[in-house]
Amino acid sequence: MKKNVLIIGAGGVARVVAHKCAQHNDTLGDIAIASRSVAKCEEIVASVKEKGAMKVEGRIEAYSLNALDIPATVKLIKETNSEIVINVGSAFINMSVLEACMETGVAYLDTAIHEEPNKICETPPWYANYEWKRREACKEKGVTAILGVGFDPGVVNAYASLAYNHYFDKVTDIDIIDVNAGSHGKYFATNFDPEINFREFTGVVYSWQNREWNVNKMFEVSRTDDLPVVGKQTTYMSGHDEVHSISQNLDVPNVRFWMGFGEHYINVFTVLQNLGLLSEQPVKTAEGLEVVPLKVVKAVLPDPSSLAPDYTGNTCIGDVVRGMKDGKEKEVFIYNVADHKDAYNEVGSQGISYTAGVPPVAAAILVANGTWDCSEMRNVEQLDSRPFLALLNNMGLPTRIKDEDGDRPFEYNA
Incomplete structure (x- = not known):
């Protein structure tokens, strides 16, 4: 069973993820939230505490991180003892965060496809340009990577x-x-x-x-x-x-x-x-x-x-x-x-952030309890949707x- 979650990002979706992780910290364990702006992370932590969202007593802490810096992300994963990373930062950081997860052997979840700043609308299928090139490596390392697990995609x-x-x-x-x-x-x-x-x-x-x-x-x-x-x-x-x-x-x-x-x-x-x-x-x-x-x-x-x-x-x-x-x-x-x-x-x-932020937490719960801990890279349609949707019904x-x-x-x- 995996425990302890690192949330990367500090926007509206990250706020939802942090609150929902706190509401299920009996399963997910300690929560760390990191982005380039530690002040935004600290504000989210404060909002979680103000709402009294933690289901059981536990840790939620803010960190400063440039997620394009793979060694720094590896260091933070180890420092926080995180076993699940929920990436809700910019789509430009996906591959860097994934590489850090592969290096540390922890589970990776994101909510959108990877993009390069100077390219748009690349050759379809888009996942084949970046993510799927790392499928074999994830499988060899036994790393669970669930792609696009927001609402749409997800x-x-x-x-x-x-x-x-x-x-x-x-x-x-x-x-x-x-x-x-x-x-x-x-x-x-x-x-x-x-x-x-x-x-x-x-x-x-x-x-x-x-x-x-x-x-x-x-x-x-x-x-x-x-x-x-x-x-x-x-x-x-x-x-x-x-x-x-x-x-x-x-x-x-x-x-x-x-x-x-x-x-x-x-x-x-x-x-x-x-x-x-x-x-x-x-x-x-x-x-x-x-x-x-x-x-x-x-x-x-x-x-x-x-x-x-x-x-x-x-x-x-x-x-x-x-x-x-x-x-x-x-x-x-x-x-x-x-x-x-x-x-x-x-x-x-707001509701758009809510619909995008709740699903990765449901997915993290399924990874934590072993239901979706598949030890390879998968898109959501390749997994059993029923326990996922059943969880969302209650979230x-x-x-x-x-x-x-x-x-x-x-x-x-x-």
């Missing part, structure tokens, strides 16, 4: 495997739909790191259709669905991490990702992109200063964690899965609805299933 991958393995004889289509019908009251802001957010949408849109990669432009293809709680919503086909693993790990000819955007977001995004302000490539100002436009935009936008106090409304994220069962066509929608205000009241974060992210039999909660008894 929970939606679990929804895909649940449908694939338990609701259908044959799956033909998986459409992942992500809608945030909440309001933060700002003129313009992103719900997570602006740099990562914009990078998702400035390249081409890759989807998996007819068992091959298909290319579209952003905002070129849309659909409208009448969804539980949030009602009728328009979403746009977007490139996203989970398409790049589900398409390779499950035998499904069509896998697509759809994200909701309001007209205001699309208009501002389009202006920024057309002006070149979303470029990841450096430019020189008239004064000879070298700047990256995307980083400048990030610097002037609100910190996503600052949105939490005034956020209202709901998210609805799930998988529309179609295929055949007992010789008949079947469709099922497996989904979760989360409330921004409920998230803030519990852990001080604030309940799953519901809507099909021809109605709309009901997901239930699982091992």
